[in-house]
Amino acid sequence: MKVLVTGAAGFVGRNLVAELKNRGYTNLFLYTREHSSEDLERFTKECDFVFHLAGVNRPKNESEFMEDNYEFTSKLLSLLKKHNNASPILVTSSIQAEFDNPYGTSKKAGEDLIFQYSEETGVDVLVYRLPNVFGKWSKPNYNTVVATYCYNVSRNFDIHVNNTEAKLSLCYIDDVIKEFIKALEGTPNKHQTYCFVETIYAIKLGDLANRIQSFKETRTNLSILDMEDALTKKLYSTYLSFLPKDQFSYDLKMNCDERGSFTEFIRTPERGQVSVNVSKPGITKGNHWHHTKNEKFLVVSGEGLIRFRKLEAEEIIEYRVNGEKLQVVDIPTGYTHSIVNVGECDLITIMWVNECFDPEKPDTYFLEV
Incomplete structure (x- = not known):
């Protein structure tokens, strides 16, 4: 199977590509911003499955939301249609698509385009409205507040908690990738229009900040937190991935x-x-x-x-x-x-x-x- 991954150099893309390779997938078309239109033309002609992960979260200009989240989707679908390629398409959207903000609006527009394409062509489309995804290789001040807190705490930088009671929905990258592999193999979790990742965590922003702060303290109090709690286990793994390269070790008394x-x-x-x-x-x-x-x-x-x-x-x-x-x-x-x-x-x-x-x-x- 030839698999096309757009946004292959991004947070979700890097984790997906690593797991695809682990599972023996070798015919991978990894599309990034460094590739040309000619590359995309060839990829869309030959692929058997599409992971459409490309997009922006925090652009410099609001116009980039529509350019990257909508117009590039339109270009991708046009090329697939041009080559009569009926490959299934998995698309990462966001829970922000439910809200009236520039990012959410661009994601909703991309969803509408995908669903319309499916109606016209009969192609199977799998749309995931993901919550805040966290895990290794995410970017601070870009992908998720978890990445920002982990980055800052591991470097002794201050973290800002605007509203301690604000509720977050979190999803761990490994759980996302596990679901994407299931979709690739034909068994996605789907309810009516949208597909979904089974494991979602709810936490208040203040509790999240305190928990990540506690990870740093384990080096001095020698404690091991409750790893039977799945969210703590996954957050701690994420925190360790943000350690500065010269701070992997620490002294004992x-x-x-x-x-x-x-x-x-x-x-x-x-x-x-x-x-x-x-x-x-x-x-x-x-x-x-x-x-x-x-x-x-x-x-x-x-x-x-x-x-x-x-x-x-x-x-x-x-x-x-x-x-x-x-x-x-x-x-x-x-x-x-x-x-x-x-x-x-x-x-x-x-x-x-x-x-x-x-x-x-x-x-x-x-x-x-």
């Missing part, structure tokens, strides 16, 4: 002494805390027990001996672990325990505990194994 180091990596109220423990050769750490707090130890480098003794018992239980064979060792409650580096190099252990450390309630009691 290493608590160092002559024995080695202990460094907290992740803290979550729901899933506990993850830390990295480094012990020098011959060093023993631990020798304490817990009422309720429980842990998991995973040695990833070096050789260690984990020892347990139940309170008031004499029997000592030993587990020898090393980085050559990864094993998780559960640390039960009511057992004093320790870990000693019995190797010749640093012992590196990933430690998970079911609750974040609270100095007011440490639930940690010294007792030698």
Whole structure:
């Protein structure tokens, strides 16, 4: 199948093209502003399916709305008709088509043109009135407020929230592309006149701003937000895509002494805390027990001996672990325990505990194994 994508260099276009290639589509006609009329002539003659994504959101002059969103659509349809090409056409419109503003008016005019073309030719047209689409490769101050907030917050720029109670409808780019692939393969979601993307999120502008601000704070408080919430998960993925190239990494506070180091990596109220423990050769750490707090130890480098003794018992239980064979060792409650580096190099252990450390309630009691 030969697939024509107009607006292939835009936000939606780039994501669509990447997924088409992932799925093995190789005959792609990728039309951008850099192409000539002759290119478009050839593409419309040979294509088997059209993704018409080209358009403008925020032009310098209002006249560009009609030029790009209506007149280019007219040109595209004229060329398809000229070549008697009955390829199905998927068109991205906007929920703004319901409103009386220059952008919405141009989108509505483009819709009317498409529907008229379908009536005249019998060609199958798939019109999607998309809400605010967000995701990787979107442009700040152009595609969506999500892009603008992610860009600004990741660079310590101020963000402006004009109306915290303003309600937004958001749609994630991967959900859009998934629906477009379904349409290409003949199974779009359609209700009467318009097609639709199944997953739409509603959020207030103030809540959106706060949530994106919280993503930046995770680097200092080491928290992981609730990724079971689908919108949070998708917004966080989008936020990371806006990180400046020199700020992918961030430092952790290493608590160092002559024995080695202990460094907290992740803290979550729901899933506990993850830390990295480094012990020098011959060093023993631990020798304490817990009422309720429980842990998991995973040695990833070096050789260690984990020892347990139940309170008031004499029997000592030993587990020898090393980085050559990864094993998780559960640390039960009511057992004093320790870990000693019995190797010749640093012992590196990933430690998970079911609750974040609270100095007011440490639930940690010294007792030698």
